[in-house]
Amino acid sequence: MKIIVIGSANMDMVMQTSRIPEIGETMRGNGFFLSAGGKGANQAVACAKMGADTWFMAKVGDDLFGQSLMNSLAGFGVHTDFIHAEPNVTTGVAAITVCEGNNSIILDGGANNQLTPAYIQGYKEELLSAAAIMLQLEIPMESVYETIQLVKGKVPIFLNPAPAVPIEDAILQGVDYFTPNEIECRAYTDVDIQSIDDAFAALNILRAKGIQFPLVTLGEKGIVYYNGTDNVYKEGRKVQTVDTTAAGDTFSGTLAAMIISGKSMDEAVDIAQLASSIAVTRLGAQNAIPYISEIIS
Template sequence: MKLIVVGSANMDMVMTTERVPEAGETLHGTGFFLSPGGKGANQAVAGAKMGAPTWLLGKVGDDIFGQSISANLARHGVSTDYLTAEPGVSSGVAAITVCGGNNRIILAGGANDKVTPEYVDGFREEILSASAVMLQLEIPLPAVYRAVELAKGRTPVFLNPAPAVPIDDSVLDGVDYFTPNEIEARFYTGIQIRGTEEAFAALDRLRAKGIRFPLITLGDKGVAYFNGSRNVHKMSLPAEVVDTTAAGDTFSGTLAAMIVAGKPMDEAVDIAQRAAAIAVTRPGAQDSIPVLAEVLGENPPRG
């Protein structure tokens, strides 16, 4: 069993505010901290914490942030054998403002922007021998396209389409598991999701593009997904929200780990929802992601 995540790794700079500043306004914030993040790295950590042997394929800068990102991945059980330090380039950075439990994020790609199709090609055999490949859209789109092209029909592909950008339908046809949130689902389907009916219509439209198993996360309204035979809607679990930064990544990474482990879709979604519900009760990204024993109730939640 081997999960390869092809994606981004960032250093998150996080600050909490009581409200969002207006243009030209300065506010006092509280609770500033640095936290390794990036959607690729977060999802890799989620996969590893759920028990899947996980590798992150990507790039960091040859700076102190890159060293910290790599060390933190290893601490959480992610292999960094396929993670390269790019000379003369800064690591990716995310400036995150948390207000009322919700976040606003500005990204600077840094070394993530140096992940090319040629770089992905260098790991062709590793991708073809993997149990699954997981992707996001914080690295250049041509690299994402190349990974899907290599894996299509050979290795199951998980794509979390964030941040949303146009994707050729020919590429979507190579995606097995597609996990947008409701805003991203609207971007790809044109359907404004107000309830279950619209969510199911969006799932059908995504399946018409060739995606085998679309899943749409709906925030506090749960998740809608196609389980292989029918569309399903499940409500979210109650949680005292502190920080939503890694909630979607926790869901996506946990889902991939559970599918790779052989869980049926309905059970995999249940576990992914429980993991995300725990993650939002904690600040930060990777440190907020629970381990499988917590999710299954074998150990009490930490933090």
């Protein structure tokens, strides 16, 4: 049973600082490193590290960063057959500033913007044979729409709506698992989540749009989700946060891997929460994501 993740691949350029500089200010950082990233690639790595047969569909540049990202993905066990190196285009990059465990990000999509609906269509049979499809919103929206319309009702769809952009309700109707954080959730529900009751109200709105299993991550406060019978709230795990860069991607990828492995929604959420809580105690994105052996003995 394979998961096909369709999404972005970026090279993350990470700088740690004691605070975010003001406009026009130059200040010293205290550590720089390059790290393979991109929401799509991160989620693919999370799926693979959780033991899922994971295939990643993406575009990278025909450059050193692109080759490095493909090698990194393969090293984590992700199949790279559906990744194309686009000539004369740069690989996507993200400039990330990490300050006291939180981050700010500037993203240049580069080759990710070349992941077109036509490219998706070229893999129609492969997509329809998958056990699940995972999507995010760092690729062209027309490609997200094309994928959902192609497989909805035939293959379970996991959509992490990040970064949040408008999505037509007719498209949301085709989504099985929808995993925004509380800020992204507001873009689709107009609910400013200040309490668990607010979060449950948001879940109900998302279900009314035709989403089968909405989940809203609340950071350190935990998560709310619909398990097929009830709206459920689970508290967050208390950990010493170092870097939140891949927290949501770890959760989303782990959730998908656990669901297709046969876990119940409640079991899958527990494992995904644990994986995410481990990831935030480590610097970076894909290297920070834990393996299933660290979670399930």
